[in-house]
Amino acid sequence: MVANRFVRSATHEFMAEDDGTATDRHVELYRRLAEGEVGLIITGHAYVNPNGKASPKQTGVYDDRFVEGLRRITEAVRPFPTKIFLQIAHAGRQTKEKLCGCTPMAPSAVYDPTVKTTPREMTDADIRGTIRDFVQAGRRAREAGFDGAQLHVAHGYLLSSFISPHTNRRTDEWGGSTAGRARIVVEIVRGIKRIAGPDFPLIVKLNSTDFFPTGLHLEDSVEIARRLENEGIDGIEVSGGMAEAGQGSVWKGLRAEDEEGYFVENAAAVKRAVRVPVFGLGGNRTFAVMEKFVREGKADLISLSRPFIREPYLVKKFRAGEIGKSECISCNKCFNPRGISCAELKKR
Numbered sequence: 001m002v003a004n005r006f007v008r009s010a011t012h013e014f015m016a017e018d019d020g021t022a023t024d025r026h027v028e029l030y031r032r033l034a035e036g037e038v039g040l041i042i043t044g045h046a047y048v049n050p051n052g053k054a055s056p057k058q059t060g061v062y063d064d065r066f067v068e069g070l071r072r073i074t075e076a077v078r079p080f081p082t083k084i085f086l087q088i089a090h091a092g093r094q095t096k097e098k099l100c101g102c103t104p105m106a107p108s109a110v111y112d113p114t115v116k117t118t119p120r121e122m123t124d125a126d127i128r129g130t131i132r133d134f135v136q137a138g139r140r141a142r143e144a145g146f147d148g149a150q151l152h153v154a155h156g157y158l159l160s161s162f163i164s165p166h167t168n169r170r171t172d173e174w175g176g177s178t179a180g181r182a183r184i185v186v187e188i189v190r191g192i193k194r195i196a197g198p199d200f201p202l203i204v205k206l207n208s209t210d211f212f213p214t215g216l217h218l219e220d221s222v223e224i225a226r227r228l229e230n231e232g233i234d235g236i237e238v239s240g241g242m243a244e245a246g247q248g249s250v251w252k253g254l255r256a257e258d259e260e261g262y263f264v265e266n267a268a269a270v271k272r273a274v275r276v277p278v279f280g281l282g283g284n285r286t287f288a289v290m291e292k293f294v295r296e297g298k299a300d301l302i303s304l305s306r307p308f309i310r311e312p313y314l315v316k317k318f319r320a321g322e323i324g325k326s327e328c329i330s331c332n333k334c335f336n337p338r339g340i341s342c343a344e345l346k347k348r
Contacts, residue, residue, distance in 0.1 A: 002301070003081040004039035005294060006315050007279055009237065009303035010087040010150065010205065012044040012055055014339050020047065020060020022069035025339060027076045029312075034080035036313035040301070041082055042150050042205075042237075043073070045089035045157075048133040051102040052090030052158060056337060061088060061137045067144045074145035085148040085203065086141040088134060092158030093119035093167070094243065106161050107168040107175060114243040127174055130158070131187045138192035138202070148201030148234070151188060155249055156242030159185055160207050163224055164242075166215035182224045189231045203235035204228060208266035211245035218266055222273045229274045237279035237303055238267035250305070251283055252332045260289045261298075268298035279303045286325045287318050309334040310342040 015025040033041050046061040047053045053060075060066050070086065077084045093106035096115055104112075105126060106119035122130070134151070141149040153159040161167035162174070163181045170176065174183055185204070192202055206228075208221040225236050240263050241248040251262060262282035271278040280299030284290050290302045307314055307326035317323045333343035 002039040002083050004037070004315065005301045006039045007237070007301050007303040008033055008038045008041045008308050009279075009281055009305040010042040010044055010152070011305045011309065011340060012058060012335070014055070014057040014335075014337050016057050016059045018057070020053075020058060020062070020066060022059060022066070022073055026059070027072050030073050030084065031076040032312040033308060034077040034082035034084070036308075037080075037315040037319065038082055038308065038312075039315070041077065041084040043084065043086050045087045045152050046137070048088050048090055048137040049130070051100045051105065052092065052095070052133075053100045054089070054091035054095055054157065056099070057339075061086065061140050062133065064140065067140050070140070070144035070146070078145070083147040085150050085201070086144070086146045087150040087152055087205070088137040088141065089152035090130060090133070090158035092156075092161050093117060094156055106158065107170055110167050110169065112244055121170075124172075124174075127184060131184060131191060134188040135191035135195055138200075139195045142196045142200050148203065149192065149196075150237070151185065151202070151204045153185055154205045154207040154239045156210070156244060159188075160216075160242065163207070163220070164210050164212075164216040165220075166210055166212045178220050178223050179227065182227055185224070186227060186231055189228060189233055193232050198232065201234040202232075203237065204233055205237045205239055206270075207240050207242070208238050208263060208270065209240040210242050211240065211247045212242075215242075215245070218269055221266070222270055225270045225274050229276050233276060235277040235279065235301075236270055236274065237281065238263055238270050239281060240266060249282075250332060252330055254285070254330050255283050257286050257289050260284055260286060261293055264293050264298050271297070271299065277301060281305075283330060285328060288324065306330060306332070306334055309340050310345060
């Protein structure tokens with residue numbers, strides 16, 4: 001049970017040590033969000049294997065030695081009613097050899113123009129090893145004191161590339177039909193539920209569209225959501241986009257109120273098909289609009305990312321009636337390789 005319907009959506013922090021170890025900056029970031037009364041915090045993506053590292057200064061969860069540092073984050077949040085989940089991920093083809101120290105891998109050897117890499121096609125052993133990596137990461141999340149974990153199955157990363165027919169062109173048991181393409185995710189869910197326990201909440205961030213004619217479409221995503229619910233998944237955050245399509249999940253520029261929540265209609269379609277909580281996101285800024293999404297039954301929880309970078313105490317201000325809309329202008333300058341921070345606030 002979360003204290004309110006506000007979710008801090010996973011956001012890469014650029015704050016870890018070079019090997020992925022959590023730092024004091026992580027601790028302070030998440031402590032402030034908890035103090036700001038965010039109902040559920042989802043951390044930035046933590047990579048489950050060094051060959052799946054997506055970005056510099058990314059948090060690691062690929063070894064037991066990271067548990068102690070991650071526990072410092074959960075202990076900082078514990079005095080508050082906030083819940084915190086660790087997002088676990090693998091970059092797949094969306095990494096570079098110099099970053100991961102490897103040849104990037106993917107379900108199929110499909111060239112990625114954004115990183116200018118043709119990944120190697122994963123073997124059956126690679127796939128099963130990756131499943132084990134995710135399962136062990138889920139175990140570590142529980143041991144570190146997180147209230148749950150989120151699987152990153154969106155934005156073109158490895159699990160997202162498995163469920164997409166654009167990047168998964170396999171003809172074996174790990175490809176082909178929607179069920180085959182989703183099999184790796186199903187196996188990971190089963191494994192984490194088995195090792196971390198059925199009482200350890202596990203949610204997914206799920207792409208609802210790739211914005212590719214030959215990619216994932218909403219009807220595929222709805223079918224996958226049903227399958228994951230049957231496997232015991234506890235919630236679904238509905239997102240979309242990938243860098244290769246030229247339209248990712250973080251759209252630049254402010255939108256009119258009637259254009260906020262640009263993935264919420266897709267979330268509503270998923271919500272009609274499942275009974276677990278569904279999270280709506282996509283440029284949410286105005287409290288009244290977010291409240292309307294919930295009241296109309298389009299989403300159960302509301303996810304935000306950039307507004308919480310600008311103002312970690314946003315929920316408190318909404319609750320007190322001090323403001324009715326986030327001051328975030330969606331300039332995207334907050335994604336700073338030296339650590340996420342609001343560029344506009346620095347100008348003051």
